[in-house]
Every structure is written in C-alpha cells, then in structure tokens.
Amino acid sequence: MKRSRFTTGLIATLLLCNMAYAQKYPHLAETPPMGWSSWNIFQVSIDENTIKEVADAMVTSGLCEAGYTYLNLDDGWQATQRDESGNLQADSEKFPSGIKSLIDYIHYKGLKFGIYSCAGPQTCAGYPGSRGYEYQDARQFANWGVDFLKYDWCHTKNIVAQEAYSTMSKALEAAKRPILFSMCEWGQNEPWKWGKEIAHMWRTTGDIWLSFNDTIQPFAFKTYSVLQIIDLQHGLRHYAGPGHWNDLDMLEVGNGLTENEDRAHFTMWCMLASPLILGNDVRQMSESTKKILLNTEVIDIDQDPLCIPGFRHMTDGELEFWFKPLSHDEWAFCILNRSTKEREYIIEWQDFNLYDTIAKKSLNFTDDTYTLRNLWTHKAEGDTQKNKKITIPGNDVILYRLSVK
Numbered sequence: 165m166k167r168s169r170f171t172t173g174l175i176a177t178l179l180l181c182n183m184a185y186a187q188k189y190p191h192l193a194e195t196p197p198m199g200w201s202s203w204n205i206f207q208v209s210i211d212e213n214t215i216k217e218v219a220d221a222m223v224t225s226g227l228c229e230a231g232y233t234y235l236n237l238d239d240g241w242q243a244t245q246r247d248e249s250g251n252l253q254a255d256s257e258k259f260p261s262g263i264k265s266l267i268d269y270i271h272y273k274g275l276k277f278g279i280y281s282c283a284g285p286q287t288c289a290g291y292p293g294s295r296g297y298e299y300q301d302a303r304q305f306a307n308w309g310v311d312f313l314k315y316d317w318c319h320t321k322n323i324v325a326q327e328a329y330s331t332m333s334k335a336l337e338a339a340k341r342p343i344l345f346s347m348c349e350w351g352q353n354e355p356w357k358w359g360k361e362i363a364h365m366w367r368t369t370g371d372i373w374l375s376f377n378d379t380i381q382p383f384a385f386k387t388y389s390v391l392q393i394i395d396l397q398h399g400l401r402h403y404a405g406p407g408h409w410n411d412l413d414m415l416e417v418g419n420g421l422t423e424n425e426d427r428a429h430f431t432m433w434c435m436l437a438s439p440l441i442l443g444n445d446v447r448q449m450s451e452s453t454k455k456i457l458l459n460t461e462v463i464d465i466d467q468d469p470l471c472i473p474g475f476r477h478m479t480d481g482e483l484e485f486w487f488k489p490l491s492h493d494e495w496a497f498c499i500l501n502r503s504t505k506e507r508e509y510i511i512e513w514q515d516f517n518l519y520d521t522i523a524k525k526s527l528n529f530t531d532d533t534y535t536l537r538n539l540w541t542h543k544a545e546g547d548t549q550k551n552k553k554i555t556i557p558g559n560d561v562i563l564y565r566l567s568v569k
C-alpha cells in the first residue's frame with residue numbers, strides 16, 4: 165500500500181507529539197552536558213556582577229571553547245515571594261537588571277544559560293519552588309530565554325518523583341523552547357530507571373562535598389565524598405547514553421582538594437561519562453586547576469561519541485583498574501590509587517583481556533597490540549607488547565588512551 169505524503173507527514177507529527185520530552189530533544193545532550201554552576205562555590209551568595217564576571221572568565225580562560233558552554237544559576241537567585249501574578253521573580257537586590265537582561269548578556273558572550281527550581285513548594289534554600297506553578301514557571305523560563313533547568317527535590321514529602329518530574333517535563337514541552345532538563349532527585353527513586361523519557365540527566369546521589377575520601381562528613385544532611393560517589397555508580401552504566409546521563413554532581417576541582425585529588429576526581433567523572441558542571445570560582449583559577457579543567461584530551465574521554473560510561477574491571481588492594489570503551493575501537497584505561505600512599509605496579513597486559521557486554525567489544529592484549537598515550541603528561545609511552553612498570557602517587561590516577569597498533 166502506498167501512503168500519501170500527507171499521511172506520512174501526519175504519522176511523523178503524531179509520533180513526535182507522543183514522544184516524551186527528553187526524547188524529543190536528544191540533541192541537547194548528545195554527549196554529557198558541560199558548563200558551570202554557582203552552587204559549590206557561592207551557594208546563595210550570587211549577584212549580577214559576579215555572574216557576569218564568571219561569564220567573562222568562562223570565555224577568556226578558554227573554558228567555553230573547551231566545551232563548558234552552560235552557565236547555570238543555582239538556588240538563591242529568586243526573591244522570597246512570587247509577584248502579584250504568581251510569577252517567580254529574581255531577588256532585585258542581587259539582580260537589579262533582572263534575569264532577562266542577564267540572560268541576554270550570557271547569550272551575547274556565546275554561552276547558554278541555566279536556571280534552578282524545585283519540585284517542592286519551596287527550594288532547598290527556602291525560596292519559592294515550582295509545585296503547582298510548573299506550567300507558569302516553564303513559560304517564564306522560556307520567555308526569558310533559559311536553556312537549562314535544574315529541578316531539585318526538597319520539601320517533597322508525599323510527592324511522587326516520577327509524576328513531579330514528568331509534570332515539569334510536560335510544562336517545558338508546552339513552553340516550546342528546547343530546555344535541557346536536569347533532574348536533581350539525588351537518586352532516591354532510582355531515576356535512572358525512568359528518567360530517560362523525562363530528562364536529559366539525573367543526579368545519582370546526594371550532594372558532593374569538598375572531600376576526596378571521607379566517609380564521615382560534618383553536615384546534618386547526607387553528603388558524599390568523591391570516592392563515595394564513584395562507588396555509588398556501580399550498576400548504573402547501562403542506563404546512560406546519548407540524550408540521558410547519570411549525573412555525578414557538580415565538580416569540586418579547584419575548591420581546595422590536593423592537585424592529585426583534583427586530577428583523580430576529574431578523570432573519574434570523565435571515565436564515567438558524567439556531565440561536567442564546574443563548581444569553582446573560574447575568575448581566579450590556579451595554573452594547576454586550569455591544566456586539569458582545560459585538558460581537552462581528558463575531556464574527549466568524557467565526550468567520546470560512543471557514549472558508554474566506563475567500568476571498574478579489577479582491583480588490587482587500593483588500586484582500581486577502570487576501562488571505558490571509545491569510538492574507533494579505542495579504550496580509555498585509568499588506574500586509580502585510592503590510598504594516600506604512592507604505589508608501584510607492574511601491568512601485565514594479558515591479565516586485562518576483557519569483553520564489555522554493553523559495548524560488545526573486547527580488549528585482547530594477547531592478539532592485539534595497543535599504543536599507549538598518557539593523557540595527563542601528553543606523551544606516547546610505547547605499547548602493550550611489554551609489561552609496564554608504573555608509579556602512581558597517592559589519591560591520583562594514570563590515564564591512558566589505548567589505540568590498536
């Protein structure tokens with residue numbers, strides 16, 4: 165039977181209409197989203213001038229060019245009350261020119277703009293949340309020119325997560341502006357199982373805090389160190405892919421961890437294909453912070469078009485051996501030292517022959533030889549024909565790109 169062009173068009177339109185929000189706009193997050201967010205460094209102490217300076221710094225430092233294109237305002241941008249029409253409004257002391265004018269500036273700089281709200285009636289910091297105002301708020305964000313929405317999960321007793329996030333995704337769809345939707349539900353309701361149709365990324369854990377390996381933390385609410393967050397990713401890799409990502413939370417690189425810890429933290433977020441949302445003061449970055457955040461060879465591991473997160477293949481005491489399949493039959497290979505003490509290790513390549521059931525690819529050091537490129541020293545280090553002796557400083561990583569010779 166031959167279909168008319170009209171019928172085919174109609175079917176295509178109907179299919180598109182039935183498609184869930186995130187699937188309609190997968191191109192917004194084909195690879196893990198990259199940008200900066202105000203929360204880790206400023207909390208609610210944000211204002212127009214600071215944010216404009218951040219935008220300037222994102223451009224002049226090369227961050228924007230390296231791919232960090234979203235500038236996201238987190239909690240604390242709002243006034244304590246909605247206006248008389250029920251619209252969310254910015255705190256007029258912090259943002260005297262208003263959000264629209266700020267967004268125009270951000271766009272003029274070549275960046276995209278992200279905003280924050282919450283599925284509860286109040287945000288985590290106590291500002292008005294979007295519960296009951298989803299459509300109105302989504303319209304407001306679209307009218308302002310927002311490109312990214314982080315949607316939090318405070319004050320949500322008796323609210324069903326899947327419903328609340330789905331409502332906001334429908335509201336965004338009705339507002340008719342492609343807005344990247346980021347669910348911040350802390351992994352409480354296993355969002356990886358249902359989030360793909362609703363959002364482009366979902367937090368997998370509670371909040372990160374400035375610690376590499378502590379298991380005890382100083383806050384009343386539960387927060388997680390870098391290593392704890394890595395451990396909590398176990399079993400989640402097959403839920404991520406183009407248009408839908410496991411979000412390991414905003415980075416703490418540049419906020420006071422040691423250089424080794426910063427490098428390990430950044431590398432592991434890339435090995436796990438997490439969104440890379442910076443959380444430091446990009447207006448004043450040390451040389452070592454810049455070297456880490458602007459290492460495009462490492463960013464390329466995160467952004468690899470095969471879009472498959474890595475996995476821990478083997479451990480030896482506190483050493484962990486991680487692999488991430490890449491496009492063109494390449495692999496990223498990361499050795500993570502969780503101990504504070506330096507370790508020596510001899511890599512006997514054939515111990516690492518493996519088959520990845522998700523990528524459906526094998527790494528076979530018996531039959532194939534791979535060249536080794538060290539992505540932190542930017543040097544070629546021979547190939548996998550001979551065993552390799554390595555020394556890994558405490559709380560650090562070695563990261564190689566392996567390519568078939």
Ligand code: GLA
Pocket residue numbers: 203238239287288289316348370371
């Ligand atoms: C929650 C989120 C954080 C941050 C704060 C803001 O804790 O998980 O990422 O957005 O709220 O209040």
